[in-house]
Amino acid sequence: MNIYQRIVQDHDKHRELASRIMKTEGNSDERNELWAQFKPEATAHANAEEQTLYAELLEAQKSQEQARHSVHEHKEAVDLIKELDEMDMSSSGWIQKFEKLKEDLEHHMKEEEEDVFEIAKKVISNDLANDLVDKFEKRKKSEISEIA
Ligand SMILES: [Fe+2]
Numbered sequence: 813m814n815i816y817q818r819i820v821q822d823h824d825k826h827r828e829l830a831s832r833i834m835k836t837e838g839n840s841d842e843r844n845e846l847w848a849q850f851k852p853e854a855t856a857h858a859n860a861e862e863q864t865l866y867a868e869l870l871e872a873q874k875s876q877e878q879a880r881h882s883v884h885e886h887k888e889a890v891d892l893i894k895e896l897d898e899m900d901m902s903s904s905g906w907i908q909k910f911e912k913l914k915e916d917l918e919h920h921m922k923e924e925e926e927d928v929f930e931i932a933k934k935v936i937s938n939d940l941a942n943d944l945v946d947k948f949e950k951r952k953k954s955e956i957s958e959i960a
Pocket residue numbers: 858861882886920924
């Protein structure tokens with residue numbers, strides 16, 4: 813497995829969790845449980861990406877601009893996650909805001925899979941793309957333990 817495949821694994825999980833959250837209602841157990849999974853997952857994923865893939869892409873001139881763009885989108889998503897976390901889940905505004913986060917993230921993940929990976933493959937060797945998986949895993953685990 814390489815870092816690209818590993819990231820797509822997470823993306824598929826995030827897309828599924830987000831679709832399931834959209835079907836929940838109010839301050840239900842289901843919404844609470846799914847959000848309790850989604851929040852640390854999405855946040856730790858973004859941070860682990862920044863500490864692995866984007867750390868490499870920021871180093872190379874060819875990929876710097878795209879990397880900065882992605883990191884900026886991470887900040888926006890993390891801000892939305894924090895806002896949602898402080899909001900009353902039973903208010904109608906919660907799911908509206910969540911839908912905005914879902915759409916933003918879907919756009920972001922598609923861009924990573926279609927544009928970022930293509931640029932990364934020109935900048936990162938195959939060996940490094942393999943080695944980054946382990947690093948990603950470790951960073952993500954420690955991020956999750958900090959959030960939880
Ligand atoms: Fe990302």
